[in-house]
Amino acid sequence: MxxxxxxxxxxxxxxxxxxxxxxxxxxxxxxxxxxxxxxxxxxxRHRNPASASYYDNKDGARIIKSSHFELDYLLGRKITFVCLAQGYPRPHITWFKDSIELYSHMFFQVHEWHMGNDTIKSKMEIDPTTQKDAGYYECQADNQYAIDRRGFRTDF
Structure with missing residues (x-):
């Protein structure tokens, strides 16, 4: 005991x-x-083969390139973050700020490019920035096999 x-x-x-x-x-x-x-x-640690096949799946979503972790911005200027993810089927990218999903509005845009059958590039822009835009942003790539996240901190 x-x-x-x-x-x-x-x-x-x-x-x-x-x-x-x-x-x-x-x-x-x-x-x-x-x-x-x-x-x-x-x-x-993986407790059984089923969880190992999920977390280590070769087709799972993986973020292979992303913006720098920290970014200082000037008020009224543009913030841009980029995520490049790979997986099969092609992952879907979702953006978050302070753990809350972001939706389109007049000063927030997301642009996406599909590259081949397994890669997606997503660029998130905020223009113009305000004090409220400071915080912790994340991009999340997910498909049926895995989820991967990267975080970015901003301050003015």
């Missing part, structure tokens, strides 16, 4: 340490020890 409790405490400590390290790192934070960009790190 004591050994089981010790193992659980050790695993929890590792999960907390890894999630803290993931939040501290970022694509723009070279030299801080993070080589994974803004992708959230998890210490969860």
């Amino acid at each position: 004591k050994s089981l409790l010790l193992v659980c405490c050790l695993m929890l400590t590792l999960l907390i340490r890894d999630s803290t390290a993931a939040r501290a790192g970022g694509r723009g934070s070279k030299g801080k020890g993070s080589k994974f960009g803004s992708r959230m790190l998890t210490n969860i």
